[in-house]
Amino acid sequence: MEQSMNESVPDLVARVAAVSPDRPAVRDGQGRVSYRELVEGAARWEAALRRRGVMPGDTVAVCLPRATVTLQAILGIWRIGAVLVPLDPSHPIVRWEFVLADCRARAIVCTEDLAPSLRKACGGTPERGRTDIVTAENLGVDRLSPESSPAPPMAPVDPDSPAYVLYTSGSTGAPKGVRVRHGALAHYVSCAGRLYEGASGPAPWHSPLAFDATVTSLWVPLTHGGEVWPVPGSDPLSGLEGLAKLLTAPVDIGILKITPTHLEALANWLGPEGTPTAITSLVIGGEALRADQVRPWLARSTQIVNEYGPTESTVGVVVAFVAPEHVADGVIPIGRPLPGTEILLCDRNGAVPGPGEPGELCVAGPQLADGYLNRPELTEERFPPHPVRLGERIYRTGDLAVRGRDGELHYVGRIDEQIKFRGQRIxxxxxxxxxxxxxxxxxxxxxxxxxxxxxxxxxxxxxxxxxxxxxxxxxxxxxxxxxxxxxxxxxxxxxxxxxxxxxxxxxxxxxx
The missing domain is CATH 3.30.300.30 (ANL, C-terminal domain)
Known part of the structure; x- marks a missing residue:
């Protein structure tokens, strides 16, 4: 599925719905939902949020479980031109307080049971203006049948406008919000859809919405005619347990996105007999991948992908297709950049290191984030001008890498103290x-x-x-x-x- 640079994820989902309206889009505990029903539900969320005063450019926090309604709400937010800010239900209230104040949330979409805690989290800051707490029940979106509200045409979404803000750990003691454009998101899902063979198949959704690896599980399949299977539970561990149960059934999975640590835990839970599940594309990302972690999955997967990319470069920008010889050698590369992405290796002085010497991995291209919300100094530091192309920027990842003789990149370590643990940046x-x-x-x-x-x-x-x-x-x-x-x-x-x-x-x- 080719994608024009002027399209966004909601555009691409609407295109699938127009071509294959009755194709299954989501299967959760409530049953299967077609692409037509997914888009119509998104239109109802759009209309309801507009009635509550949400406008283009507003930030809308979402604290919902893994379910169809969450996807419809997100698409509704994007149809307005508003900005998604995912909140993790497992995070403490003080974390919510910081995020809601920092992003100046215009509305919070949540479940009824979380509403009191979120109302407390966004209180006491009148300078931010009123933050609306909304649920599916008080918006009335669940009381309308699909036939009663056909989806109206969607206004084009500006690819240069922000799609979401994700908060990552901050070295000064406060998290920082990474602002990602619609165009960057669309570029990633389009590239992944062309490279990952299972893009049009089912994809389990087992990780938190506030974890950027979840983008692969949701928007790659939904922009390529695939089907999302939300795994019950609102925290990472319950999602992993549910995923283990799913993999004990003889089902076919198109894409499974997972961190190396969780992949290892999954293999231990399943035991030496493994799983009867057939996985077309096993996409592994979030931290360095070891050969012993991937070895048990060689016979269970058609395609194994080691995907590298920080949140600031929209999920993944470098991929390696893992082969048995990589595992046998014990050395798994992070691979080559996605189409349109440029990878530069720089030493401390910004010069290119010699052959075989490590350098800081810097990213340029269409997937760069806009920078950090309300942190201009940090944005300037981490997103400096491109050393050659005037008007373009790079992102300094802080990761060290070397380029092999075959041109593939290999992760070496960090230039600072940042660590990755269970896929989370700390x-x-x-x-x-x-x-x-x-x-x-x-x-x-x-x-x-x-x-x-x-x-x-x-x-x-x-x-x-x-x-x-x-x-x-x-x-x-x-x-x-x-x-x-x-x-x-x-x-x-x-x-x-x-x-x-x-x-x-x-x-x-x-x-x-």
């Missing part, structure tokens, strides 16, 4: 800042040990009775679950380098 500074907000902690450092996030804490003088549950509760009240360490170790002091900086390598070398 800035240790954010966790450490919150830890040091506890009255009993003087210093803290966070590192990864194996499959655990570990916090080293130095108690304040005279406070030697730090309880793990107390620390866990403190963090759980302030951070998303993915940022809460699984283990806490009390130490007298943190190791430092000769120049006085925290020596994380020494902590990583100590097995807790």
């Amino acid at each position: 800035e240790p500074g954010e966790v450490e800042t919150v830890l040091c907000g506890h009255p009993g902690i003087a210093q803290a450092a966070v590192v990864i040990h194996g499959d655990r996030l570990v916090a080293y804490v130095v108690p304040r003088e005279g406070d030697t009775a730090l309880e793990v549950q107390q620390l866990t509760d403190h963090l759980a009240d302030l951070l998303p679950p993915a940022l809460v360490p699984q283990r806490f170790l009390t130490v007298r002091e943190l190791p430092v380098t000769p120049n006085g900086k925290l020596d994380r390598s020494a902590l990583r070398g100590n097995k807790p």
Whole structure:
């Protein structure tokens, strides 16, 4: 399916509905929904939100479970020209408070049970103006039959307008919102649809809406005639458990998007006998992929894709098609850039490193985000001008990579302290800042040990009775679950380098 640069995801979904209106689009606990019903539901959401005063350019937060109504609400928001801000139902209220204030949400779409907590989260900031709390029930969209409200023609969506804002971990202790354009999103799903053989088949939706890897599970199939299968549950673990149950059935899956850590957990749950499920395109992303993690899936999948890309470059910009020889060698590349994407490797001075030498991976092309919401200085730092092409920008990922003799890119590591854990980006500074907000902690450092996030804490003088549950509760009240360490170790002091900086390598070398 070819895509013009002037089209958006809602345009592409509407095109599928026009060509194949009765084709199944979503299958959830309520049954199957056709593309016609999906688009008509989106039109009802559009009309209802317009009646509540939502206008083009407004930000609308969505805190809904994995279900058909969520997809209809998002498409309705985009049909207006409003901006989606996904909220994770598992995040603490203080996280919601920050996001809602930072994005100046005009409305929040949620379930009835979450409405009181979200009303509390958006209160106390009158300078933002009134934030409307809406649900499917109080909008009345569920009380209209499809026949009573045929979908009106959709106004074209400006590809240069923002589609969504996703919040990622921030090194200063506060999350930062990445603003992604409709054109960047459409470019990604169109490229993925052409490269991933299972794009027109079923795709399980098991990950949170606020996780950008979920874009692959939703909008790649829905723009290519595929079918989304929401997995019940509102948090990552319940989604993974539901996915494991799904894979024990003899079903055919078109695309399964998953992180390496969750892929490994899934293989352990399924056991050595594996799964009777046939997977056409197993797309793995979110963190570095090891050969042992992918080995059990070679015989279960027609196509295995290692997809690389930070949120700032719209889900994925570099892909490698994993072959048995990659697994046998134990070296899996991140691959080559998508069509239209340019990858530059730069040393500390911005020059191109020599052959075989690592450099910072920088991205240029149509999938770049607009930058960070309300963070012009950080945007300027991370999205500097293109070194050659006037008027264009690059994104400095902070990842180190080398280019092999065959032209494929290989991930080497980071130039800073950012880490990836279970597919989630974590800035240790954010966790450490919150830890040091506890009255009993003087210093803290966070590192990864194996499959655990570990916090080293130095108690304040005279406070030697730090309880793990107390620390866990403190963090759980302030951070998303993915940022809460699984283990806490009390130490007298943190190791430092000769120049006085925290020596994380020494902590990583100590097995807790």
